[in-house]
Every structure is written in structure tokens, then in C-alpha cells.
Amino acid sequence: xxxTTPPTADYSKFPFVLLVLVVFGYILVGWHLSxxxxxWSAYACLLAALLTVMVVWGTSSVLRSMKMGLRSVFTMLMLxxxxxxxxxxxxxxxxxxxxxxxxxLVRIEMRAAGYRNWQIxxxxxxxxxxxxxxxxxxxxxxxx
Numbered sequence: 001x002x003x004t005t006p007p008t009a010d011y012s013k014f015p016f017v018l019l020v021l022v023v024f025g026y027i028l029v030g031w032h033l034s035x036x037x038x039x040w041s042a043y044a045c046l047l048a049a050l051l052t053v054m055v056v057w058g059t060s061s062v063l064r065s066m067k068m069g070l071r072s073v074f075t076m077l078m079l080x081x082x083x084x085x086x087x088x089x090x091x092x093x094x095x096x097x098x099x100x101x102x103x104x105l106v107r108i109e110m111r112a113a114g115y116r117n118w119q120i121x122x123x124x125x126x127x128x129x130x131x132x133x134x135x136x137x138x139x140x141x142x143x144x
Contacts, residue, residue, distance in 0.1 A: 013113035018106045022124065023131040025099045030135020032095070034144070 086093040103124055110120045
């Protein structure tokens with residue numbers, strides 16, 4: 001009879017350094033957003049949460065969305081927006097690329113350590129929101 005117990009996470013392999021990289025990336029985003037109105041910061045927190053969900057569950061959904069139909073139109077719009085952002089606003093594109101790559105590395109390391117997707121998403125969401133708020137506070141009150 002096969003062993004049906006789920007694998008337990010190896011807490012000694014928790015990627016602290018990569019999580020610090022994620023937090024620093026979101027601190028930069030919050031710092032950049034502190035120059036704008038408070039509503040933009042709220043939108044940034046929502047965007048941080050959506051970006052985290054896309055990174056955690058997005059690898060297979062991006063490949064599925066390449067099929068013809070409404071999803072392919074949405075995929076083409078997203079890719080063209082990314083290319084336009086890379087050309088027009090390279091600083092913002094660079095920040096988003098750093099965030100996506102750091103979150104992907106954290107996801108890979110945490111999956112290798114035995115964590116489940118929901119655990120990874122909760123940790124990344126907390127780090128994203130924490131980083132945006134710290135960066136916004138730094139930009140608003142310490143280094144405007």
C-alpha cells in the first residue's frame with residue numbers, strides 16, 4: 001500500500017534571502033508610488049496581490065491562454081502592453097521584471113522545499129503588501 005501522507009515542508013530550506021529581495025523590490029515600488037496620490041498606492045497593493053497570484057498560479061495558465069479565442073486576444077494585449085512599457089517606461093518595466101523574477105525564484109525554492117501553492121501565495125502576498133507599505137512610508141515621510 002502506498003504512503004498517502006503529503007510531504008512536509010523542510011523549514012530549514014526557507015529562502016530568506018530571496019524573500020528579502022522580493023521585499024526590497026516592493027519597497028522600490030512603494031517608494032516610486034509615494035510621489036502620487038494615495039489612491040495609486042491602493043491600486044499598487046491590489047496590483048501586487050494580483051502579480052503574486054499570477055506568479056504562483058500563472059505558469060500553466062499562460063500556456064493555456066495561448067489558444068485561439070478571447071484568451072489569445074487578452075494574451076496579445078498583455079504582451080503588447082509589456083513591450084510598450086519596456087520601450088516607453090523602462091524604469092517601471094525593470095521594476096516589474098525584478099519583481100516577477102524574484103517571486104518566481106522564491107516560488108521555485110519554496111516548491112523544492114516542499115511548501116504548497118497556498119502557503120507560497122500567502123507568504124508572497126504578505127511580503128508584497130509589507131514592502132509596498134514600507135516603501136510608501138519611506139517615500140512619503142523619510143525620503144520624499
